[in-house]
Amino acid sequence: MNGIAYHAERPFAAPHAHGGGKIGRAMLFVQLALVPATLFGFWLYGWPAFFLWAITLLSVLVFEFLSLRLMGKKQAERTLFDGSALLTGWLLAMTLPPWSPWWIGMLGAFIAIVIGKQVFGGLGQNVFNPAMVARVALLISFPLQLTTWVMPMPLASTLIPGVVDGLHITLGQTPLPDAMTSASLLGYAKTELSRGVDLAQALAAAHAPQISWLGVRAGSLGESSALLLLLGGLFLLATRVIRWQAPVGVLAGVLLPALLAHALAPEKYLGVESHLLSGAVMLGAFFIATDYVTSPTTGMGQLVFGLGVGLMTWVIRTLGGYPEGVAFAILFMNALTPLIDRYIRPRILGRTRSGKPVSPLSGADRAKKGA
Amino acid sequence: MSTPFRTLVKDGLWNNNVVFAQMLALCPSMAVTTSGTNGLGMGLATTAVLVVSNVLVALIRGVVSQEVRIPVFIVLIASLVTIVDMALNAWLHDLYKVLGLFIALIVVNCAILGRAEAFASKNGVWPSLVDGLAMGIGFTFALTVIGLIRECLGSGTLFAQASQLLGANFAFLEIRLHDHGGALLMILPPGAFAVLGFLLAGKRLLDARLEARRKTAAAIDTAPVEA
Numbered sequence: 001m002n003g004i005a006y007h008a009e010r011p012f013a014a015p016h017a018h019g020g021g022k023i024g025r026a027m028l029f030v031q032l033a034l035v036p037a038t039l040f041g042f043w044l045y046g047w048p049a050f051f052l053w054a055i056t057l058l059s060v061l062v063f064e065f066l067s068l069r070l071m072g073k074k075q076a077e078r079t080l081f082d083g084s085a086l087l088t089g090w091l092l093a094m095t096l097p098p099w100s101p102w103w104i105g106m107l108g109a110f111i112a113i114v115i116g117k118q119v120f121g122g123l124g125q126n127v128f129n130p131a132m133v134a135r136v137a138l139l140i141s142f143p144l145q146l147t148t149w150v151m152p153m154p155l156a157s158t159l160i161p162g163v164v165d166g167l168h169i170t171l172g173q174t175p176l177p178d179a180m181t182s183a184s185l186l187g188y189a190k191t192e193l194s195r196g197v198d199l200a201q202a203l204a205a206a207h208a209p210q211i212s213w214l215g216v217r218a219g220s221l222g223e224s225s226a227l228l229l230l231l232g233g234l235f236l237l238a239t240r241v242i243r244w245q246a247p248v249g250v251l252a253g254v255l256l257p258a259l260l261a262h263a264l265a266p267e268k269y270l271g272v273e274s275h276l277l278s279g280a281v282m283l284g285a286f287f288i289a290t291d292y293v294t295s296p297t298t299g300m301g302q303l304v305f306g307l308g309v310g311l312m313t314w315v316i317r318t319l320g321g322y323p324e325g326v327a328f329a330i331l332f333m334n335a336l337t338p339l340i341d342r343y344i345r346p347r348i349l350g351r352t353r354s355g356k357p358v359s360p361l362s363g364a365d366r367a368k369k370g371a
Numbered sequence: 372m373s374t375p376f377r378t379l380v381k382d383g384l385w386n387n388n389v390v391f392a393q394m395l396a397l398c399p400s401m402a403v404t405t406s407g408t409n410g411l412g413m414g415l416a417t418t419a420v421l422v423v424s425n426v427l428v429a430l431i432r433g434v435v436s437q438e439v440r441i442p443v444f445i446v447l448i449a450s451l452v453t454i455v456d457m458a459l460n461a462w463l464h465d466l467y468k469v470l471g472l473f474i475a476l477i478v479v480n481c482a483i484l485g486r487a488e489a490f491a492s493k494n495g496v497w498p499s500l501v502d503g504l505a506m507g508i509g510f511t512f513a514l515t516v517i518g519l520i521r522e523c524l525g526s527g528t529l530f531a532q533a534s535q536l537l538g539a540n541f542a543f544l545e546i547r548l549h550d551h552g553g554a555l556l557m558i559l560p561p562g563a564f565a566v567l568g569f570l571l572a573g574k575r576l577l578d579a580r581l582e583a584r585r586k587t588a589a590a591i592d593t594a595p596v597e598a
Contacts, residue, residue, distance in 0.1 A: 115565060140555055141556040142554065142555075
């Protein structure tokens with residue numbers, strides 16, 4: 001895997017120059033960017049959230065190690081700690097309901113690493129984003145556990161379970177009382193719409209946009225605080241770990257249809273703010289749609305990819321059976337990535353976009369003519 | 372040219388298994404195998420058609436000219452499938468309701484035409500009979516294994532409703548493993564692909580191990596004996 005220049009301005013033809021980037025560095029930066037939102041999530045949902053996160057990350061490492069050993073890969077230890085598996089686990093943990101039982105995290109880790117990644121040949125070979133594969137597989141297999149969202153109970157409040165109680169919840173020994181669970185905004189809107197209540201009434205007070213920015217609401221770690229995730233995303237952009245095309249594409253892809261539909265029929269369609277700030281849009285835009293392996297190579301391709309993800313997300317949320325569609329949308333566009341890469345290709349060095357060779361004199365000629 | 376029956380049986384059951392080696396008939400292998408019973412029923416129905424079609428093709432192979440052999444085989448297989456379809460509907464109606472459409476689809480099961488074309492049209496009646504039986508049992512084995520794994524992971528039972536297929540005497544096969552339900556995904560199509568993939572990988576791994584062991588054994592046998 002060495003020799004891939006992650007920090008090149010754009011893909012270029014041989015001879016390549018190594019930008020000095022390494023997989024481990026990129027993965028480390030993404031994990032750093034996830035830290036604020038994760039810590040906030042721990043504070044919001046207490047010890048069970050932390051235990052689930054820890055179990056998922058640990059299982060991911062175990063399954064990665066076992067797969068590498070089974071496949072007889074040399075230097076299994078080095079590949080193990082390049083951070084890619086850890087990041088997959090982290091992203092998966094951020095999309096799970098924080099009070100899920102331990103086996104959800106462990107099974108998710110198995111699906112992500114073994115079925116989502118290693119079966120295809122390991123890092124760089126997988127067609128679909130492993131974390132999203134696991135998330136969707138879990139959602140379809142265990143709809144009840146994956147839609148049980150707990151109310152936020154900041155660590156300061158008296159309701160919050162202590163370390164031992166938290167462990168019991170994660171180990172599945174304490175069933176969650178109904179009073180502690182609540183629907184996420186998107187789920188709530190879907191239910192109300194299907195009951196025939198229009199959104200203007202349904203969303204009067206409970207879901208103001210300020211709450212969405214701060215994130216004190218029911219949800220997974222990766223959807224509670226839009227602001228902290230956005231900060232993480234901007235950090236990644238600033239350090240040039242990711243490029244702007246995919247995130248902008250996703251946000252625009254959700255924003256445009258939401259704007260139009262809400263303007264036409266506000267009682268039937270959620271507003272722009274609700275769409276952008278709830279669910280996994282922020283996490284998906286900055287952390288998942290920017291996955292190097294499963295998104296297109298070129299900037300233009302990434303823009304198309306992002307727009308597709310955003311549009312599909314809105315379509316699934318609005319017309320589909322599930323209240324949230326980011327994971328499905330990303331898997332769908334992952335499948336289209338080879339096609340996008342086929343039609344939108346990088347310019348070959350020394351050739352124009354149409355493939356004609358660039359004459360070495362043409363630049364000088366133009367300069368002469370201009371003068 | 373005659374192949375020993377032993378080889379025919381080995382090929383059908385394992386080495387040249389319809390699903391695990393030839394990778395044929397994958398449509399019924401994945402669509403029907405939501406439970407062990409469904410897999411078994413589909414496998415048995417296919418076996419019945421396969422054996423009779425192999426025998427009939429071997430019988431008429433001298434009469435049918437090369438140019439029209441495929442249409443003739445298809446007509447033959449289609450008639451047999453229709454008979455099986457009606458027989459199941461009459462005598463095993465509950466199973467018929469489960470397998471339903473897929474029985475009629477045995478016609479387009481490439482394994483059957485494949486055996487007619489590749490084996491029965493070139494061999495005598497007895498080898499064709501053995502081949503059909505071995506291939507059919509191999510197919511049944513594959514479908515039952517896939518079905519059992521999916522059923523176990525997806526709904527937590529083994530051989531549910533087996534008594535409907537095999538009669539009340541076989542009710543002891545029906546096992547309830549746990550009451551937690553299961554991963555719905557395993558009953559859905561992705562589960563079939565995943566299970567088949569892992570089984571294929573497992574078979575190849577096993578074959579590679581056996582091959583390696585055989586080679587070492589051969590090397591030891593041929594090694595010069597020290598005095």
